[in-house]
Amino acid sequence: MSITAEQAHAVLEEAECLYSADEVHEAFDRLAAQINAKLEGTNPLVLCVMNGGLVPAGHLLTRLSFPLQFEYIHATRYRGDLQGGELHWRAKPVTQLAGRVVLVIDDILDEGVTLARILAYCREQGADEVASCVLVEKRHDRKVDVEVDFVGLEVEDRYVFGYGMDYKGYLRNAPGIFAIKGT
Numbered sequence: 001m002s003i004t005a006e007q008a009h010a011v012l013e014e015a016e017c018l019y020s021a022d023e024v025h026e027a028f029d030r031l032a033a034q035i036n037a038k039l040e041g042t043n044p045l046v047l048c049v050m051n052g053g054l055v056p057a058g059h060l061l062t063r064l065s066f067p068l069q070f071e072y073i074h075a076t077r078y079r080g081d082l083q084g085g086e087l088h089w090r091a092k093p094v095t096q097l098a099g100r101v102v103l104v105i106d107d108i109l110d111e112g113v114t115l116a117r118i119l120a121y122c123r124e125q126g127a128d129e130v131a132s133c134v135l136v137e138k139r140h141d142r143k144v145d146v147e148v149d150f151v152g153l154e155v156e157d158r159y160v161f162g163y164g165m166d167y168k169g170y171l172r173n174a175p176g177i178f179a180i181k182g183t
Contacts, residue, residue: 008170015161015178019153024135024163024177025059027152031133032063034150035103038131040066042101047093049118050074052107055164055172056135056152060105071095073104073121077114087117098126107164109137112146119146135163136177158183 003011019027046064048057050072061070074090102122106115115132122130133150140157155177161167162174171178 003168003170005170008167011167011180012171012174012178014181015174016181017176017178018155018160019177021175024153027135028056028059028063031135031150031152032060035060035131035133036063036065038149039064039068039101039103042129043067043069044101044103044131045069045071045093045095045097046103046105047118047122048072049104049106049115050091052164052166052172053105056107056133057105059163060133068103069095073118075114075118075121087114092121096125097122100127101129102127102131104130104132106132106134107136108160109134109143109146109148109151112143115148116144116146136160136165153177155179 046068048054071093072091073093075087076090077087104118104122109115119130119132131149134148135152137148137151137154138157139154158179160177160179161171162177164172166172167180
């Protein structure tokens, strides 16, 4: 299902902008204020869920006002597809999670299967507290039983991209949150 850069550009040109870059940055400011209030003084380990969580984590880290450690975790159900399948672990954290406060940052909460498994993994490794943050949450009733502590923005049940979310491997760097035309 790969596409060319030209095809990705055409998708972006036709897409509907749901949130501008300014609106996304306001959401990052709100998220950071909430996270600062909850995690100040906890010496958290922040885990970025690759690849989608990279952009939100980068924007959030500079807004957090306390010392923290940072690593990544990589588990995916998509592997370039538009629909998720079986969970595949690509990388687990090197830092021990036992006894730590852990904050997991991801790009989107859709059905929540991947995030739920990552949060469960952190708890299984002995984390004292596990908090989660997503830039975007989709509104629909297909979610597994997963609670997210910090949500930046909400979108309807459409295929969205930008700020870490991709379309067929492209457009994670789109300057806003966009929905594919016709979805």
